Amino acid sequence: MRVPRSTLTMIIVLLFLSAPLAQAAPPESGESTTIEANEVWTETATMDGHLTVTNGATLTIQSDIIMQPGSSITVDEGASLVLDNGSLMSEELNSGLLVNNMNANLELNFGDIAETGVVQLLFDHEITTGDTGWFNVTMGDTTVDARGSDSVQFDAPLNATNLTVTFDAYYFTPTYLLQAQAIYGGGNVETLQAPDIIANNAPLYWFQSGFDLAVNGQFDAVNSELRGANLSCSMACSFTDIQMTGSAPIHVADATSISVIDSFITGSRTDEDIILHDQATITYTNTVGTGGTTDAWIRLLSERVLQTNIPNGSLDIYDMGWSASDWNDLTDENGNIVLVPGLATNEHKRIVEWMDGDGVEHQEEASITLSITSNWGTFSTTVDAPTTSVGTINVDLPLVSVTEISPETTVATVNRSIGLMVTVENSGSADTTANFRCYVDGEDADTAPSTITASLAAGETKEIPVTWYVYADGSQTLTCKPFLPAALNDLANEVANLDGAASDPVVWTYAEETEDAPIIIWIIAIVGFMALALFIASQRRQQEKEYSSHPIESQRENEEKTHPEETESAESEDVDPTLAEVEETEEEPANSVYDLQPEDEG
Known part of the structure; x- marks a missing residue:
């Protein structure tokens, strides 16, 4: 009897649906294995090799897997790893308790193995404090000096x-204390490794991991244990009721997430259990971390870059990062700066948020002041430091321009001035006291004031009166523009419209009398000078004449008053007979003029 095709097809489908997921096993001999379909591990096994879960596949581990040193599990993007009531354990670990912290102490209990014995503590190196240091270890009433030894x-x-x-x-x-040993009964040894020792103020550090777990897809762990993993989450990781020992720090990539709920994290290879890179997110609820000086989680920026609108601007940085660092810096010629590069030595300046070992959250309180100073004013802003790897800070700036030049006339006289109004405005967002200059054909114009100064609030427009002088005839156009200070050269287009504005042409001509006026002025000046000189000379001669004759006359008058008779006699004796005749002769005409007769009558 033939079975109908449709019935056979249905039976095959039911067989596939009822088949369990593949029961695979981890690699055991150092080989590399790829999982391309869903698998479930339910048997305890040892993994030695490299395993990759590819896109679309899910690996579920419900058993204890012992991870050999150097082994790795990689979860590709689009793939999933589920650890459900299982474990991934590395037994080859190297860890220690930091014991030279202040108030560090340990609690040891080896059980009931003997009445007495010797307890030996092993450190990671020989203690060499020098002459000024010390390192004392006390148990009960006994104190031992550990200097010069790697154990006590x-x-x-x-x-x-x-x-x-x-x-x-x-x-x-x-x-670091690596282990404590109890030696008893003629050579029996009981050892407590550092992770098994109860410690206070002595955080547990892991010096290397046992295996790599790289999650580029999804990782969900529930009621399980991780030990000695080098764990990185580049997509999404979720931990609920998990014990993680020696598997910190967990690196969470930028823009990804991690959830840690009702879990325990013990031992980190750094000073933090979880590192959130840049903008990774975290849910951290009812979880106990390593504690002490080890932070539960931090947010670490890959770098701190600033982009600003101020080339060569001054930066004052305060309280930046976990260490609250202060310093000063300058932006480059483009206004940008790598404020904190991604170096291991400056990690403390790149931590912007963290939860400390006591479960208290902190946020940096950093501020940055960006400024530039010129004779137009100081333009600055103070802001909270950006908490992203790339941040932007912009300073409000003025934007000044000359919008109009209005002369009082378009026809003017050479060697005389005209008035005009220069309209200036500040269309920017910052107040300023700006300068302006005026030009004719690119050369400085003769204006009063020669440099125009105007205080302009943001958005303000003003009219400034200016006087303009010209000393040659012709048509001239006055152009006025902002006079930029050197400190703002790199911001020229951001703070000023350097094209300026131009007036209507003004025609300058000489006055009509201009050609004769200089000659007339010179003639008048010369004639006036000559007349003044002649007058002064005449006055001087008159004064000299009066001065020379006045002493003789005074002397005679005195003599006449003293000897009047002698004076008269002397005058008569001293007269020359000839002069006497002349005098007589000279007296006669005055009386004979009227007696003069014509010649024909004589």
Whole structure:
């Protein structure tokens, strides 16, 4: 009997649907394996090699997997890894407790293994404090000087007694306790590794990881354990009721997310359990971290770059980063600056947000002042420092221009001035006291004032009266524009319209009498000067004449008054007979003029 085709097809489909997911196993001999379909691991196994879960596939682990050193699991974008009531464990770990912290102490209990024995503490290096330092370790009433050794030991009870160890050190090299050993019964040894020791103020550090877990897709872990993983999340990671030991820090890439709920994180290879890069997001609820000096999580910027509108601007930075650093800097010729590059040495300046070991959240309180100073004023702004890898700061600036020049006339006389109104405006967003200059054919014009100064509020327009002088005839156009200070040269187009404005042409001509006026003026000046000189000379001669005759006359008058008879006699004796005759002769005509007769009558 033949089975109908439709019935056979249905049976095949039902068989596929009822088939369980593939039961695969991890690589065991160092090989590389790819998972391209959904798989479930339910058997305890050891993984030695490299596994990749590809796009569209899901690997579910519901068992304990021992990870050999150097092994790796990679979850591609679009793929998923689910750890459900399972574990990924590395047994080859190297960790230590930082014990030269202030008030560091340990609690040791090896169980009831013997009445007494020796407890030995092993450090990661030999203690060399120098002459001025010390490193003392105390258990009970016994204190041991650890200088010059990489271990100390004490006689101690081993009958389930709690042993307290304290440290008193003046030693700045980080010192880690790797393990504590109980030696008893002629050579028996019980060892407590650093992660198994109860510590206070002695955070646990892991010096390297045991395996790599790179999540570029989705990772969900529930009620499971991770130990010794080098874990990075580049898409999404979710942890609920998870114990993570030696698997920190967890790196969370920019623009991705992590959720940690009801979990325990113990031991980090750095000073933080989780590192959020740039704009990664986190949900951190009811979770206990490594604590102490190890932050629960931090937000670390890849770098801190500023883009501004002020080339060669001055920057004053305050309280930046986890360390609250202060410094000064300058933007470049484009107004940009890499304020903090992505270097390991300046990580403290790139941490903008964090939760400390006590579960308290913090935010940097950094501020940045950007400014530029010129004789137009100081333009600045103070803002909270951007908490992104690339931030923008812009300073409000003026934008000044000359919009109109209105002369009082378009016909003017050479060597005389005309008045005009220069209209200036500030269409920018900052107040300023700006300068303006005027030109004719590119040369400085003779104006009063020669440099125009105007205080302009943002959005303000003003009319400035100006006087203009010209000394040659012809048609001339006055152009006025902002007079930019050198400090603003790099901002020329942002603060001023340097095209300016031009007046209507003004025709300058000489006055009609201009050609004769200089000659007449010179003639009048010369004649006036000559007349003045003649007058002064005449006055001087008259004064000299009066001065020379006045003394003789005075002397005679005195003599006449003293000897009047002698004077008269002397005058008569001194007269020349000839002169006497002349005098007589000269007296006669005065009386004979009227007696003069014609010649024909004589």
